[in-house]
Amino acid sequence: MGGVGVIRTLVVWCPDWPVVAAGFGGEEPVAVVAAGRVVACSAAAREKGVALGMRRRAAESRSGDLVVLQRDDAREARTFDPVVAAVACLAPQVEVTRPGLCALATRGPARYHGGEPALCRAVAEAAREAVSGACDVAEPVVRVGVADGPFAAALAARREVVVPSSGTAVFLAGFPVDVLGRPDLADLLVRLGIGTLGAFAALDPAMVAARFGPDGALAQRLARGLDDRSLRSSVPPVELVAVVELDPPAERVDTAAFAGRTLAEGLIAQLDARGLSCTLLTIEAETEHGECLTRRWRAEDNHGPEAMGERLRWQLEGWLAGTAAEAPSAGISRLSFRASEVAPAGGQQMGFWGGVSAADRRAIRGLDRLRGMLGPEAVFTGALRGGRGPGDRVTLVAWGDTRPGAGEAGPWPGRHPDPAPALVHRVPRRAEVRDRAERPVEVSARGRLTAAPALVSVEGGPEHPVVAWAGPWLLDERWWDPRAGRRRARFQLVGEDRTAYLCFVERNQWWIEATYD
Amino acid sequence: MFATLPRVSGGLLSPAVHGQGSVLATERMLPVCEPLASLLPGAGLQRGSLIGVSGTGGVTLLLSLLVGPLAQGSWAAVVGLPDLGLEAAVAMGIDLGRVALVPDPGTSWTAALAVLLDAVDLVVVRPSGHCRPADARRLAARARERGSILVVSGGEPTWPERPDLELASEAEAWEGLGTGSGTLRRRPARVVVSGRRSGGRPRTTTCWLPGPDGRLATQRSQEEPTLDRVAHAMSERVAWAG
Numbered sequence: 001m002g003g004v005g006v007i008r009t010l011v012v013w014c015p016d017w018p019v020v021a022a023g024f025g026g027e028e029p030v031a032v033v034a035a036g037r038v039v040a041c042s043a044a045a046r047e048k049g050v051a052l053g054m055r056r057r058a059a060e061s062r063s064g065d066l067v068v069l070q071r072d073d074a075r076e077a078r079t080f081d082p083v084v085a086a087v088a089c090l091a092p093q094v095e096v097t098r099p100g101l102c103a104l105a106t107r108g109p110a111r112y113h114g115g116e117p118a119l120c121r122a123v124a125e126a127a128r129e130a131v132s133g134a135c136d137v138a139e140p141v142v143r144v145g146v147a148d149g150p151f152a153a154a155l156a157a158r159r160e161v162v163v164p165s166s167g168t169a170v171f172l173a174g175f176p177v178d179v180l181g182r183p184d185l186a187d188l189l190v191r192l193g194i195g196t197l198g199a200f201a202a203l204d205p206a207m208v209a210a211r212f213g214p215d216g217a218l219a220q221r222l223a224r225g226l227d228d229r230s231l232r233s234s235v236p237p238v239e240l241v242a243v244v245e246l247d248p249p250a251e252r253v254d255t256a257a258f259a260g261r262t263l264a265e266g267l268i269a270q271l272d273a274r275g276l277s278c279t280l281l282t283i284e285a286e287t288e289h290g291e292c293l294t295r296r297w298r299a300e301d302n303h304g305p306e307a308m309g310e311r312l313r314w315q316l317e318g319w320l321a322g323t324a325a326e327a328p329s330a331g332i333s334r335l336s337f338r339a340s341e342v343a344p345a346g347g348q349q350m351g352f353w354g355g356v357s358a359a360d361r362r363a364i365r366g367l368d369r370l371r372g373m374l375g376p377e378a379v380f381t382g383a384l385r386g387g388r389g390p391g392d393r394v395t396l397v398a399w400g401d402t403r404p405g406a407g408e409a410g411p412w413p414g415r416h417p418d419p420a421p422a423l424v425h426r427v428p429r430r431a432e433v434r435d436r437a438e439r440p441v442e443v444s445a446r447g448r449l450t451a452a453p454a455l456v457s458v459e460g461g462p463e464h465p466v467v468a469w470a471g472p473w474l475l476d477e478r479w480w481d482p483r484a485g486r487r488r489a490r491f492q493l494v495g496e497d498r499t500a501y502l503c504f505v506e507r508n509q510w511w512i513e514a515t516y517d
Numbered sequence: 518m519f520a521t522l523p524r525v526s527g528g529l530l531s532p533a534v535h536g537q538g539s540v541l542a543t544e545r546m547l548p549v550c551e552p553l554a555s556l557l558p559g560a561g562l563q564r565g566s567l568i569g570v571s572g573t574g575g576v577t578l579l580l581s582l583l584v585g586p587l588a589q590g591s592w593a594a595v596v597g598l599p600d601l602g603l604e605a606a607v608a609m610g611i612d613l614g615r616v617a618l619v620p621d622p623g624t625s626w627t628a629a630l631a632v633l634l635d636a637v638d639l640v641v642v643r644p645s646g647h648c649r650p651a652d653a654r655r656l657a658a659r660a661r662e663r664g665s666i667l668v669v670s671g672g673e674p675t676w677p678e679r680p681d682l683e684l685a686s687e688a689e690a691w692e693g694l695g696t697g698s699g700t701l702r703r704r705p706a707r708v709v710v711s712g713r714r715s716g717g718r719p720r721t722t723t724c725w726l727p728g729p730d731g732r733l734a735t736q737r738s739q740e741e742p743t744l745d746r747v748a749h750a751m752s753e754r755v756a757w758a759g
Contacts, residue, residue, distance in 0.1 A: 357590055359590055359591060359592060359638070360590075360592070362592075362635075362636060362637075363592035363615070363617070363636050363637050365636065366632055366633065366635050366636020366637065367594075367617050367636055367637075369632055369636070370617075370619070370629060370632045370633065370636070373625070373628065373629065373632060374619070374622065374623065374625070374629060378619060378621065378622070378623075379617055379618070379619055380617070380618040380619075380620070381613055381614060381616060381617060381618060382603040382606070382613040382616065382618060383613060383614075384603070384604065384607055384613070390602065390604060393604050394603040394604055396618065396620075399617065417700045417701075418608065418729065418730065418731055419605065419608060419701070419702075419703070419727050419728075419729065419730070419731035420602055420604035420605040420607075420608050420731055421602045421604075421605060422574075422576040422577045422580065422601075422602045422605045422727075423576055423600045423601065423602055424600055424601070424602045424603070424604070425600050426599050426600060426620075452696065452697060467690070468690075468691070468694040468695060468696060468699075469694065469696060469697065470694055470695065470697060470698055470699055470700055492694055492700060492701050494690070494691055494694055494701075498573065498688060498689070498690050498691070499573075500691050500694070500701055500704075514602065515600075516691065516701060516704075517573070517574060517575065517576040517577060
């Protein structure tokens with residue numbers, strides 16, 4: 001038997017879906033490109049040497065008669081929806097992973113249809129019929145496989161086999177490590193001489209966790225055939241749902257999809273409040289005539305609210321613009337996002353829906369690049385911490401290092417008053433402060449001024465009359481430590497040029513530590 | 518998990534690739550907080566534009582420009598401002614976790630700007646030297662293409678390209694500080710917005726730059742009672758004396 005909590009899963013895979021969705025079979029050389037790179041190609045194109053990730057020019061040079069299409073997500077989603085609907089007729093609770101790939105738990109349906117092989121045949125037949133209807137392709141390729149857990153089942157679908165419950169680990173052992181979908185990990189494993197899932201699975205799990213972290217440990221569990229997603233994620237204890245009423249009802253995709261962001265943010269706020277992330281999203285729509293449409297989307301990738309909105313758009317394409325049998329008879333009046341399965345946010349689940357946004361990912365990638373360009377000590381983020389001086393209260397954290405937690409917010413008696421200065425000099429600037437008789441102003445040990453400040457000059461610059469000032473505020477920090485201890489008297493000064501300074505006197509030398517710009 | 522299959526990238530497709538029509542006008546604007554919003558055409562900062570910020574109180578003005586976009590999930594980067602007062606930034610409501618700081622970008626600072634315009638929505642720079650006109654044009658084109666905003670801080674050395682929008686602050690004297698008493702509390706200032714995108718003539722507002730809580734605030738016509746201000750000044754004095 002497989003591991004505890006492993007779900008027997010059937011995966012329906014339509015290879016080269018972007019090509020099929022455009023209405024092409026496997027015998028014509030077709031490539032689908034996005035941003036100038038090949039994202040899918042037909043079997044005929046593959047035979048001529050076209051490969052995924054190739055530049056458009058390079059692909060065209062391999063095959064003279066290559067048909068190049070721009071990617072159209074909406075079409076892919078629209079044409080896949082009838083396939084999902086056809087599969088859902090045989091087995092409810094179909095989860096769409098992405099257009100071209102969906103999965104279902106076999107336990108109930110297999111018993112009903114008389115075993116897993118029979119279920120496979122029925123599903124493949126229904127899916128094939130739906131594909132040829134939706135895409136106008138004569139003999140579409142649809143592959144169906146069953147194994148323990150969706151990871152192994154997807155590989156089983158490639159080979160069109162039903163892997164027995166006890167044989168998942170043996171089945172997986174022969175696959176190369178790139179099938180894990182973690183290019184960095186796979187690259188490293190190959191360089192370590194571990195080329196197959198079997199070799200990876202044979203490593204000591206504790207050592208893998210220590211060396212590769214939680215994500216590496218999860219990858220190894222997949223390799224061992226222990227895709228126990230149900231243990232990691234669960235049905236939420238309370239109903240987590242975001243609802244939007246559309247008035248007037250939306251009949252077009254773009255008007256309805258506009259609600260996606262609101263829904264996503266509403267759901268994510270609820271998830272965040274409980275420290276959860278969504279691993280299975282149910283999108284529900286209700287029409288004016290009371291028709292109810294439901295689809296479940298599996299979150300396998302790292303997605304933000306944009307991705308949720310995109311799923312909704314795809315879904316709506318299928319319902320409103322498509323030719324699906326269940327096309328609604330009226331406009332959509334109510335949309336909802338429901339978290340059907342959740343997992344604790346953080347740890348190995350970090351970055352699922354409710355985690356990192358597209359803007360975050362773009363920034364993180366770009367800043368990593370900049371650090372590579374300028375060096376490790378050039379890019380920082382700031383963090384607050386406790387302290388009394390403006391320079392003490394912030395710290396710079398090199399990009400890539402762990403940011404400290406919330407600083408010591410608690411009272412710091414003697415700290416400079418609000419508002420905080422807009423410019424804090426990294427190195428205090430030396431200043432001369434004199435009284436009306438042009439004698440340097442000094443502060444006694446007891447905090448008494450020799451005279452009122454009347455003139456200020458910064459770093460040998462021109463002297464300005466002082467129009468307002470206050471102080472001294474005495475600061476005697478770490479007096480118990482002869483080296484770190486310091487005694488300072490702080491002042492605020494405003495010169496005639498309206499520049500306001502935060503300064504201090506230490507050993508009868510005036511310093512400007514910050515400027516209120 | 519399906520390594521060899523084409524992967525659908527979530528949310529990263531540009532609208533053109535996505536094939537879903539035009540980007541909404543509101544998505545091309547980054548929101549700013551009041552009272553700047555009422556001063557700016559479209560109540561925000563236009564993506565892809567070049568913005569100049571200068572004048573006394575310019576750093577405070579600069580920080581208050583970042584507040585709105587950062588609250589909406591944008592990231593920002595500040596290049597060549599090693600003295601930036603981060604505590605003042607936090608007091609304004611800026612999440613420092615989304616602000617990349619490049620205090621000393623070195624000689625390749627224009628290259629750093631190009632990378633940052635790809636990465637974040639708002640890039641603030643105080644030029645550490647003169648920028649070549651060709652570099653400035655290249656950066657402006659990059660900002661337009663990526664929908665990010667380049668904010669040039671400080672008047673000197675001048676930026677070769679004319680900004681789409683120029684914000685200049687003229688700060689007046691600080692309030693709250695006497696001779697030997699009180700503390701700096703707030704500062705009235707005039708903010709003038711001009712430039713190609715301001716719709717003709719310059720627009721002006723008077724505001725607190727900053728107000729007593731460190732934020733940019735609208736000046737109200739009625740003043741607080743004098744007694745309140747005295748009490749406030751005294752409480753601050755006590756707090757500081759600790």
